Amino acid sequence: MSTIEDWTRLCGLLDDDPELAPAVRDAIEHGDDSWDALIDALDDAGALAYLDRGDTGVELVDALAALPRVFRADVELDEVGDVDDLDAAIAKANELLASHLLRLIHIEDPEDEDAHPLVAVLAANVDEIQALIGRLTP
Incomplete structure (x- = not known):
């Protein structure tokens, strides 16, 4: 599989937004990170x-509540706020x-080592x- 195909597949597994993969492919074509x-x-x-990195469960609950997959699943996350x-x-x-x-899933932010970006994905796709x-990490 080519690098572009890997990126396209990764984007599709991370989220179903149709603009996600084209934005990443465009960055690759222009030599951007x-x-x-x-x-x-x-x-x-x-x-x-x-x-x-210094955030707590309270901040995590707030951030997760805005994610479409978590919102649609209507997951009760109150006890996460106690951590x-x-x-x-x-x-x-x-x-x-x-x-x-x-x-x-944690995605490394190469520009900010204190950052901890997370994406909610289907559990069946985690290994892939x-x-x-x-494969894509330098």
Whole structure:
């Protein structure tokens, strides 16, 4: 599979916004950073929960409530708000999302190492998403 095909497939697995893959392909064609383009396009689509490492479960709950997949699933996330550590809050959120066949995936932001961007994806796609991220990460 070519790099463009990998990016296109990854975009399709991360979100169903029809503008996501073209935005990333355009960035690649113009020599721009594809990861930045992916994060920007996910954000534009409303599919990105953009957190900082120091955030807590309260911020995670607020961010996840705005994600279309989480909103549509009507997941009760109140107990995530009681968790002070972001990694522990993500683990708790994933436990609750699992019954709705969803899982949070972390996308590295190459411009901000303190950032912790998350996308809610179908749990069945997690292995393929992680494999694609592994192939596409420099």
